[in-house]
Amino acid sequence: MLYNQNTGAQVAEYLLEIKAVILRPEKPFTWASGWHSPIYCDNRLILSEPNVRTHIKNTWASALKALFPNANAVAGVATAGIAHAALVADQLKIPMAYIRSKPKEHGTEKLLEGKLLPEHKTVVIEDLVSTGKSSLVAAQSLISEGIQVEGLMSVFSYGFKEAEDAFANAGIPFYSLSDYDTLIGIAIAKGYVEQKDLDTLQEWRKNPAGWGR
Numbered sequence: 001m002l003y004n005q006n007t008g009a010q011v012a013e014y015l016l017e018i019k020a021v022i023l024r025p026e027k028p029f030t031w032a033s034g035w036h037s038p039i040y041c042d043n044r045l046i047l048s049e050p051n052v053r054t055h056i057k058n059t060w061a062s063a064l065k066a067l068f069p070n071a072n073a074v075a076g077v078a079t080a081g082i083a084h085a086a087l088v089a090d091q092l093k094i095p096m097a098y099i100r101s102k103p104k105e106h107g108t109e110k111l112l113e114g115k116l117l118p119e120h121k122t123v124v125i126e127d128l129v130s131t132g133k134s135s136l137v138a139a140q141s142l143i144s145e146g147i148q149v150e151g152l153m154s155v156f157s158y159g160f161k162e163a164e165d166a167f168a169n170a171g172i173p174f175y176s177l178s179d180y181d182t183l184i185g186i187a188i189a190k191g192y193v194e195q196k197d198l199d200t201l202q203e204w205r206k207n208p209a210g211w212g213r
Helices: 005-017 043-048 048-068 080-092 133-144 161-171 181-188 195-206
Strands: 020-021 039-041 075-076 098-100 123-127 148-157 174-179
Touching: 005 020, 005 043, 005 048, 005 148, 005 174, 005 181, 020 148, 020 181, 043 048, 043 123, 043 148, 048 080, 048 148, 075 080, 075 133, 080 123, 080 195, 098 133, 123 133, 133 148, 133 161, 133 195, 148 181, 161 174, 174 181, 181 195
Parallel strands: 075 098, 075 123, 123 148, 148 174
Antiparallel strands: 020 039
């Protein structure tokens, strides 16, 4: 779910401006999953842009306080969510940890790096949510260790119904700072794509796994 329409539009504009999101309906990208897509998102670029990074950090902090007023810790999802979790944790002066994609293969074999306690009401931080599967695995790994998960937040979401249903079924609230519908509207308004591309962009979101095959 989109956190706030105005905030979402501003974040979308920044993502387009720094090319963290690229729209290329005429020459689709191929994702690691094999899906063909008219959009590619690399939110790591936010970290290299001080003004955008500061805006995102402040937006994270405001959104987290508004949506999860009882939260007192954050956990980033490795790898791209780690830096964003560190930024918002520093802004709010709260504990931060991160969740590995798989347990460490040596030493303590930990999945969770850092220190979270049962009394920590934790928000999981992601950079991007597509189907939501890996994000839910991360959140549920915290729950399995007795840590309270208040919800999950991402910089950007494609808005797939599959993800919305998965979070709802798991009982984990999910919000994004910006999303696909908002970004497409900004992209057309600012001339990143043309009005004629709108149908293509909308069709992709209806069936991303089968689109372009």
